[in-house]
Amino acid sequence: MLKAYENSFRFDCEFSVGDAIIQALIWFVLIIFTFGLASFLLPYYGPKAVIERTRVMDMDGEVIGDLAVDFSLGSAILNALLWLLLSIVTLGLAYIVYVYRVLRFVLTETRVQFHQD
Numbered sequence: 001m002l003k004a005y006e007n008s009f010r011f012d013c014e015f016s017v018g019d020a021i022i023q024a025l026i027w028f029v030l031i032i033f034t035f036g037l038a039s040f041l042l043p044y045y046g047p048k049a050v051i052e053r054t055r056v057m058d059m060d061g062e063v064i065g066d067l068a069v070d071f072s073l074g075s076a077i078l079n080a081l082l083w084l085l086l087s088i089v090t091l092g093l094a095y096i097v098y099v100y101r102v103l104r105f106v107l108t109e110t111r112v113q114f115h116q117d
Contacts, residue, residue: 010059011054012055066112067112067113
């Protein structure tokens with residue numbers, strides 16, 4: 001399966017500008033309908049959309065797998081509620097840390113699905 005560079009891989013992201021525009025429109029509508037509450041979930045599902053459109057390639061350019069993010073809506077909501085409360089208690093200061101913790105949360109739930117030969 002692995003060739004010359006057994007430990008070397010690169011990513012190829014196919015998330016286009018059109019995909020970004022569609023995502024932005026969907027999130028705009030969700031934020032309007034939820035009176036802004038969906039904005040606390042956007043940092044979870046924004047990176048997830050990009051990561052899930054990313055392929056893993058070997059150094060020869062052959063696609064060997066895809067990235068997948070496995071977290072549930074419930075776990076994202078619980079995590080977002082915790083940080084919402086912390087942001088309120090700290091008068092918004094916790095939101096600075098929240099952005100980085102969300103990225104950590106999403107990356108921790110990311111895995112590589114290797115293609116079968």
